Amino acid sequence: MKKTGLILYYTLTILAMLVYLPALLVYIVGPADWWLMGLIGIGFPFIYAGIFIWLIVSFGIGKKKSAYILLIALLAGIPIFKNVFGFKKTEKFNVAKTGITLRLLQWNCNGFAGVDPGFPTLIQQRKEAVDFIKKYDPDIITLQEFGDGIIGKLPSTLRLLTDSLGYKYYAFRPFYYYHFTYGYCWTGNAILSKLPLADTGYIAYPGKKVPEGIAWATAIKGSDSIKIVTTHLSSLFLNYKVTSEGYEPHVIEDSAIINQPDIFKKFKHFQPYHQVQANFLISHLEKNETNHPTILTADLNNVPSSYVYNRIKRNYTDALLVNQFGFGGTYKHRLPNFRIDYCFTSPELYILQSQLFSLGLSDHRAMLIDIRF
Template sequence: MLYERVYLHMAGIVRTLTKKLFISLNILLALCFLTACLVPYLHPARWWPVGFVGLLFPYVAILLFFYLIFWLIIKPRLALLPLFCLLAGWQQFASLFAFHFNKNQFSEVKIDPQVRVLSWNVGSMSGASKNKEKQKHARTEIADAIIKSKADIVCLQEFSHSSTQGPQANNLGLFKNDYPWHFYSQDYSRRQGFYQYGSVIFSRYPIIDSGKISYPGKRSESLIYVDILKAKDTIRIFTTHLQSFRFNDSDYQDMEKIKQQDSALFNASRNLYKKMQLAFTRRAIQADIVRGYTDGSPFPSLICGDFNDVPTSYTYSRIRGNRQDAFLACDFGIGRTYIDIAPTLRIDYILPDHRFTIHQFDMVDEDLSDHLMLLADLSLKK
């Protein structure tokens, strides 16, 4: 009898402690989620730790959803906490998740007067393979894939070119027959044009004006734009490549050490942390510059590019403003444009203003870059 009372008493203590543990974890998770909901409004130059929280938003949301189901089964009254948090994050969900269940297959046929826009980070035109021989052919394969897409406007980031190495490195020349007009940022140029690097815009339509806005910093790239003339309409196209984390091979090795809880875990984590902190801060400053120039466009405009940040970030929210997101307008799910590291990294975008109608959108994996190719058919509202 005594044994039974002791057993029941101990079981009660375990139940109470377990319940308190689950509630405490739920509260911590809720605080993390609510902080992530504030990320678009907190400037990383002043609140840089929130950048890390923004990356975790999808995973925290999933855990909160499981908590909601758990409490509904165990103790429905406690389900109010995760339910309240999830409802409070509706704006973040709206930026993250596309709800078009009946998504149509992308049609290769273009309908006039629609304009097909392509945006793609082409990884220095060297391809996704580490094989040196395959890298030699990647530049022509990338160009062929772009031309095959039948895009009218092509915005490429991490585009490399040489004006002195001859045909084997003349990447601008790969497009001259199909795209008579282009504007190239040439953010980096070494040895009198031996190697050039930056963003480029190619166009089938006449380019009547162009411009480049450099970001602060010695190694920063730029925001570029062109004004194209289609029939009687002038359209402004922006493209940019914002500050990346600049992860190299040693950084990816550090990630493996963290996953495996290697003895060098602390140093590996610190190295990655510093790079990410710097990138969050610089991207926020660049996003402010982009917003300032794009808001001042005298023509209907769209922004294409690799923002190197997710839809739940300050960077995305600041640049997008009240613009449309072609993915959200036509697709379904969370989406992914960067195929390494994590399955939730949608960091490349096509953002038209509301003077455009978005007819269709697609993300294409050509296995020629660590980014997917983005395509969208648009037309001006009349």
């Protein structure tokens, strides 16, 4: 290789490593310590793929010493990459349930079309969601951004689920209420169940005037009990603007940032707060540990290659990785690695099957999980 080529090769190799080495720290350095770690986490799979390609190039041109260094660097990234990309053959979800199985539906439902003035145009999508629930018959449903309200003649979303679909046990405490010209609305996280629920509760996150929070309940199945926890971390509001009509109280205090076209300012503002929420969530779970197995569902607004994901996952099983090949993106976005919705289960539980489903109504995919005690 000529001198010019060598200079170019080593320059590119050094630049690649300067980008990749901070990416190896995404589970250690949080966005509150350095806000760019949030963006680096989103870019991790692409950086990792770039290093892999450069490894192949290095072997191809005979730069074996550099190639081995790159190989070691890639091996160091495996603990992160195995959470980002699933390597299991995706099996078709089996509709039939057994008596020892607990079936759970986890979904950021974007309101469930219950509080939208354009509801008539969403009837078909809502019917699709209802038919899906009837077909797969989950025992428990956890919903983020679930909405209900008094909107003229529109039917109550909560009544639809509790009365018409049979989820008569529920824990739903909205974290904000707001008034539009067409009615009153309230939104929050919900746990709906066909199984009896006990010990229901809710706690708000710190640091905001109108904070989101953590909802929980204990589901009773025969002689077994299982703790269900669900939460939603603050949105990044990447495609959102605060309008003059119908201010939502939880966004008013951040409206100056939300209305910014600069997405980097939004990452810099909201991702450090995710770290605050993650620490609070873990502290709450540790203080309220029980003898019951735990299922934690969440829209974390963070990808698996992030500090927040690693902080919350701990020794839980990431249910989707049990039956997933590929990134398994849950947010309908141009980037395939936007997996931000999760179901984590404690070690006492066994995941029989899990799968994503694209339904109408929401920009998030629904996740169905079968769990055995």
